[in-house]
Amino acid sequence: PKQWAVLKRDEECMKLLSAMTQVVPPILSVTPCRALVDEKFKVLVENLPPGCPVTVRSLHHSEDKDDWEAYGHYVSDHSGVVSVSEDLSYGGTYTGKEPMGLLWSMRPVPGSRPGLRLRKMNVCTPMLVTISVHSGHEGFRDQAPLASVLTERWYMAPGIRRININEQGVQGTLFIPPGPGPFPGLLDMWGGGGGLLESRAALLASHGYVSLALDYLGFDQESENLEFKYFETAFNIIKDHPQVMPDRVGIFGLSLGSLVAVTLAAYSTIVKPCCIVCISCNHYYPARGSTVTSKFEGVTRWVLSLSARVNEDNQVIWKDVALEFITDPSNIAEVGRINCPTLLVNGCDDQNWPTVETAEDVARLMREAGKEHLLSRLAYPDTGHLIEPPFSPHFRATTFVMRSSKEKVILLWGGQTKPHSDAQEDSWRKILSFLQFHLYCGPNLKAKI
């Protein structure tokens, strides 16, 4: 088999490669060299000796100053070429035919601090990734790379405007696509980790949506009383924008953000979202009518008081405790009241929140209310809680700072890297298609023609 032939030729080949590269090195190219983060690239190595073992590696130095890497072991073909899009990786951080493995399988380099999560906070600059090719498989890091290229991965397409929002008490960042508009709009919210993550909103704007990344947990506010009013005001800021189609504004939420989405859709008398996308849906809403964050704080205090399960790796699992809360029907949002198309996306190995049971529950309640036709669901095996845009590295567990106590815990999100990454890629495509259908060319349009 090929692998045996490779082992025999290894030494010969490495010597040849070493001699060749004294003269000219292999040629490495990444096409396109500048792309949006959800676009694919082709990594090609040429001018190698035939049948030569090499490792193709990616390296990224994060804003937090950690180093992330991925790599695959390859063997060049008879013409001295390795094509990451076409060839199989024999080992590394990913195996098999994986054109984008160099991105999604990234993890902190050996020796890094534990529990890291990769997030780009400054979306005005690209994520820089160095792709390099090294001689051999085992111990490839022992020598300098044979060739390397830099590639840029952007959240913002050219021409997008980024505007800080600080009006009517609402804080966030608005992204507006280039062009005359008007555009559909999206209110974008992340989860209970707080802070303002702009990456997804910027990317959604790159796909033609005026998107507001909303800061609703991470700043000094009367945080105990984040009522509907805050979110309704934010929604209207988008709706009233001169470049937004007022009846084409949706809500996009992950985790706690999806709780905001379902409760607004179910209860708000002020705003009527055109559609909602809920990733890792949360419908825990006891004592309805009160605020969103106080509920979250309540959950986390309760969870801590009950000593949520901690596994042998000292990772905190909230799913089981939370499951107890949501079995009580008085604790959950009346999702049967939702009147707009709803997309639920969840991972079946979610260890942070019982999103599988939640999705089932939402489906049941909407069915009972005769709203089944509005609901679409995507559920992915071996996928965890943090379902992000494609090619983002997977984090099975990361450090999480409890907002009130400032205590650091390691939260288990779940998922296995390969299936989780497949889920990110598949769900993103389907989410964009869902948004395009409901916000760009809804059923109304066809009737008008």
Place this chain on the structure above:
Amino acid sequence: MDRKQCCVKLSVQPSRGLMDEKFIVLVQNALPGSQLTIRALHQCEDGHSWEAFGHYTADTTGTIDVSEDPSIRGTYSGVEQMGLLWSLRPIPGSKPGLRMRKKNIQTPMEVTISVYQGHQTEGFADLVPLSGVVVERWYMAPGVRRIPVTEGGLTATLFLPSGPGPFPGLLDLWGGGGQLVEYRAALLASHGFASMAIDYLTSKFTMETGKMVDNQYFETAYRVLQQHPQVCGSKIAMIGLSFGTSMTLKMAIYSEVIKLSAAVCISGSHVQPVEGSVEEIMGFFQKNAGKTRFNEKNEAIWRDLLLPIPTDPSLKADVGRLQCPLLLVVGEDDQNWPAQESALDIKEMMARAGNSHLLTVLSYPNAGHLIEPPYTPHARSSTFKTVEIQEKVMCLWGGQTVEHSRAQEDAWKKILVFLRENLYGGRNPTSFSHL
């Protein structure tokens, strides 16, 4: 307001590309069968506006794919994936004789591509498009380093590809207009060649002393490149356009110092006083200035200055002595230099000398003098000032836009393959297939 108008989606992929990369322009969600105009608008560094447009009809799914569907009319017609770039021309009312050239290659060329209702031909500024996107076109790939070079009295810029190297080297020369023109060298570095753009007519030395540089100037450039730790000193080529060809051939054949692995000569000639310095060669051309013709538009035609091709060997670079592969790129409608006649003579001389296996000639019907990287808008004529003539002339370069643009695209691919084969030693490179 018509709701339909809000739904048309326009996308260009990639939204950030290199200058020689193709893109796909896609319109979706339009009314099936609707008539639409796709337009490109670019404001160049000089502040002039350039535009291109095509008239399309959306198919039964409401889609237009510029890479597959024909433009019925516009600044280009037919199926032209990149027509929105190569057919760019100054907007009506612009100053005549403009030519698009980017000076600052560290920023991208920004093009706004928009789609309009109906088949529009003018007055775009007063129309509101249905949709618009911004596209960036870069001469420099990420990680390419730009290094000004002043060593040895040079006025030059070195572009190094990203990575450890070593890389084969390239000396890049432009023509009689002088200046330090960086864009081609930057693009070549983006393809893995350590490229040095050289100003050899208006260098700091020349501007300060009033004297032209001598042959040593080029040898100094060669040495600086060769000795760079990230350059593979035994793999250096030279590329020249127009007067740059004269210098390239001179160095390739006669220099004791410069040993080229390959040479690319675009739109030039081997006719020159063999023993001459840069100044003397220029003077030789000037002497024949009386042979300048003017067409009906009063555009200057300089191709006759070197015609007829002399038989006197002291007036032609002895290409029979060339020891490296030579790629000649010729526009058959070149009105500025007799590139085609020169190519024929070069071919004969090399056949007689027995080294014609080194020669490849790319000859393009209806292409003009300015054979530039692909999708560069074609200038059939433009205002030009050589370092000899202090006043601006309207110079006829030649070429018909469609064929000239095809020639640029084809020649560039072949130049890259030629350089790759001779400098990297590879065969059948696959990584240019996206160009």
